[in-house]
Amino acid sequence: MGDKANAHPGAAGRATAADHPASIRNVVLVGHSGSGKTTLVEALALTAGAVNRAGRVEDGGTVSDYDDIEHRQQRSVQLSLVPVEWDGIKVNLIDTPGYADFVGELRAGLRAADAALFVVSASDEVDGSTRMVWEECAAVGMPRAIVVTHLESARADFEEMTRSCALAFGGDDPDAVLPLYLPLHGPQAPDGHAPVTGLTGLLSQKLFDYASGERKESEPGSEELPGIEEARNRLIEGIIAESEDETLMDRYLGGEKIDIKTLVQDLERAVARGAFFPVLAAAPAAEGARQGIGTVELLELITGGFPTPLEREAPAVTTVDGRARELKPCDPGGPLVAEVVKTTSDPYVGRVSLVRVFSGTLRPDETVHVSGHGLADRGHEDHDVDERIGALSAPFGKQQRLLTQAIAGDLACVAKLSRAETGDTLSAKDDPLLMEPWQMPDPLLPLAIQAHSKADEDKLSQGLGRLVAEDPTMRLEQNQDTHQVVLWCLGEAHADVALERLRSRYGVQVDVVPYRVSLRETFADRAAGRGRHVKQSGGHGQFAICEIEIEPLPGGSGIEFVDKVVGGAVPRQFIPSVEKGIRAQAARGIAAGHPLVDIRVTLLDGKAHSVDSSDAAFQTAGALALREAAAGARIHLLEPVAEVTVLVGDDYVGAVMSDLSGRRGRVVGTEQVSTGRTLVRAEVPEIEIGRYAVDLRSLSHGTARFDRAYVRHEPMPQQVADRVREQTVDVA
Numbered sequence: 186m187g188d189k190a191n192a193h194p195g196a197a198g199r200a201t202a203a204d205h206p207a208s209i210r211n212v213v214l215v216g217h218s219g220s221g222k223t224t225l226v227e228a229l230a231l232t233a234g235a236v237n238r239a240g241r242v243e244d245g246g247t248v249s250d251y252d253d254i255e256h257r258q259q260r261s262v263q264l265s266l267v268p269v270e271w272d273g274i275k276v277n278l279i280d281t282p283g284y285a286d287f288v289g290e291l292r293a294g295l296r297a298a299d300a301a302l303f304v305v306s307a308s309d310e311v312d313g314s315t316r317m318v319w320e321e322c323a324a325v326g327m328p329r330a331i332v333v334t335h336l337e338s339a340r341a342d343f344e345e346m347t348r349s350c351a352l353a354f355g356g357d358d359p360d361a362v363l364p365l366y367l368p369l370h371g372p373q374a375p376d377g378h379a380p381v382t383g384l385t386g387l388l389s390q391k392l393f394d395y396a397s398g399e400r401k402e403s404e405p406g407s408e409e410l411p412g413i414e415e416a417r418n419r420l421i422e423g424i425i426a427e428s429e430d431e432t433l434m435d436r437y438l439g440g441e442k443i444d445i446k447t448l449v450q451d452l453e454r455a456v457a458r459g460a461f462f463p464v465l466a467a468a469p470a471a472e473g474a475r476q477g478i479g480t481v482e483l484l485e486l487i488t489g490g491f492p493t494p495l496e497r498e499a500p501a502v503t504t505v506d507g508r509a510r511e512l513k514p515c516d517p518g519g520p521l522v523a524e525v526v527k528t529t530s531d532p533y534v535g536r537v538s539l540v541r542v543f544s545g546t547l548r549p550d551e552t553v554h555v556s557g558h559g560l561a562d563r564g565h566e567d568h569d570v571d572e573r574i575g576a577l578s579a580p581f582g583k584q585q586r587l588l589t590q591a592i593a594g595d596l597a598c599v600a601k602l603s604r605a606e607t608g609d610t611l612s613a614k615d616d617p618l619l620m621e622p623w624q625m626p627d628p629l630l631p632l633a634i635q636a637h638s639k640a641d642e643d644k645l646s647q648g649l650g651r652l653v654a655e656d657p658t659m660r661l662e663q664n665q666d667t668h669q670v671v672l673w674c675l676g677e678a679h680a681d682v683a684l685e686r687l688r689s690r691y692g693v694q695v696d697v698v699p700y701r702v703s704l705r706e707t708f709a710d711r712a713a714g715r716g717r718h719v720k721q722s723g724g725h726g727q728f729a730i731c732e733i734e735i736e737p738l739p740g741g742s743g744i745e746f747v748d749k750v751v752g753g754a755v756p757r758q759f760i761p762s763v764e765k766g767i768r769a770q771a772a773r774g775i776a777a778g779h780p781l782v783d784i785r786v787t788l789l790d791g792k793a794h795s796v797d798s799s800d801a802a803f804q805t806a807g808a809l810a811l812r813e814a815a816a817g818a819r820i821h822l823l824e825p826v827a828e829v830t831v832l833v834g835d836d837y838v839g840a841v842m843s844d845l846s847g848r849r850g851r852v853v854g855t856e857q858v859s860t861g862r863t864l865v866r867a868e869v870p871e872i873e874i875g876r877y878a879v880d881l882r883s884l885s886h887g888t889a890r891f892d893r894a895y896v897r898h899e900p901m902p903q904q905v906a907d908r909v910r911e912q913t914v915d916v917a
Contacts, residue, residue, distance in 0.1 A: 203275045206494045206515045206594035210487050211277045213294040216304035217312045218283030221334035226267050226280045228469045228477035233269035264290040264527050268579045274488040277596050285314050285887055286676035288626050289658030293526040296623045297541040300328040300491040307333050307341035311353040313888030319354050326459045336381040336468045343368045347464050360423040364464040387417040388445055395478045424452045427461035456490040494594025499543045501621040505556050512544050517592040521545030523611040524620050528655045538599045547591040549577045554617040557609035568604055571614045575601030607657045628660050628673035630878040632680045637694040648691035666703035677879055702871045704779040705823035705898045708737045714814030716806035728794035729802035731763050733810045734787045740897050744771055745785040755791035759803040763788055766807030775815040777910050822906040823898035824870050831865040833889035838863045840884055848873035
């Protein structure tokens, strides 16, 4: 791999439409923020001829805004697609955010891709979030390779980083993670740092020098061969072992010299089946240079060693009524099945959908069926509509290049899909189908907002609707208890981006207010109350008296109303009025303004007037009776309790359990779920975990994740209840 002749100008350039799935490679770049993913994409685009040294698009000479500062910032928090062409192969490079808050964009990239490049910095450690993504890819058998960047750093250590990757990613088989190349260092500088100027190909035993700005091939000297030979032998053994070619292993161990062509074929087979994970090195091009170090080798690995879309098993497909549907893998002539993997809004062309085509061929100006979505709980409506799509295009920065079609296996941008959202399926209007959705992370950080002004209030609903349509990892809640508008996000950065998009893209200014959980009230003991509503002020009066008794019930019982009136003290037609007044008062609360629950109210006695009694009078009397009973009783404030499950590395289990206990949580159990991972279960008051998504990430260095589910309401400790009541009074 990478040991072929230098690239020739006719083999590179901007990618257009592909004519067959075999000529497509879909590759997602994964890595933590600052690892160099976006810089690597730019270096690959430069080497492939998509841009020149001046940052101009080759086919037209217009200035590309691909590396515009604003656009780079935008791409740092969202998925972006950069299609290039190399050796007749269209390569869709899918750049994903490195911030943990934008894991939804990362999952979308994994869905759209057929292989992954894990980008790690030579001067940093492999972080926990990158390891977790590696495990996700391993679970579905996605082919992977590793690219070591920042070789120009004085602290860069390629050999040490390769060993770290083998430990982090190799699992029980560290020989499945081995370098294909070793860095070639130039003369040592006065500070002792020897810059990387090229690579040594272990399979070909050739030197590839980039010092001149162009890749030049040469033979190693006799003094360099011994160091190459040791690493080469280990690489060959790893390739043969992971390719499961037993006859080749016997020949190799017997001393037979294996042809390099056979080794390359075995390497490609082992990489494509997700059994071997080569390590490569890359560095951006120097000023004035046309090729960055390792970019040619990387493009050759992608085009020669990564699988085509034909080799990927498509997600499950059903009809819209749930019947399974069998499809040929990646058939351009099959039924249309495409999926929206990202949705954005452009101020000039409106909504733009990035689509991966899994079957059939998508063409501009045709009518398709939009099916989805299964995310009604996040503020996304279900879709089952026909829509006429607009133009198809291949993106490059903010520019769009028109396409005549997008075949199975390809990605394209689709304009004018006004209803389709991320995760929706596009299919033929006369054969509507639905793809099994990918797993979306659950947003667990609440952001309570309110319109800044009356003008903003008028635009808020529409702005929020567009915001959640673009981002399925965001959930919109209109809380009926607290009357707050809540955006549930994945973290602080996710929330900041949401607020900025509301302001800059949709012209809505909002204020962030303290998030309130849904509290309840209940009686701690039995109590009695008398409601007297008597008014005689001339004309038709009001007369209603009722006597009630209250007793607490177990949690979750709601409100029971029992009629024990005898002798007609309260006429039958007014008994429902008493109940209605009691329930209305209970909904408003009796102590701190929170709904009253889990009580039995018994109507014992009362009085009525033949003329002045009415439905309204007995409703008022019922409410007064409940308030009087509460005035002389102990009232418990009930708080919601959630079951929290935390998946965390064993090194952080103690810290997580201690932190949960500090949040008034009760740890109910732990369970070893995999090597080095523990699942901690606890019950924690929801008022204590409003910012747990942020705090847990800090506590575990990004290696833990959690889920939460409502369990019940239970009495709040008195000192906490007193503090909450004081805050309620202050707000009022």
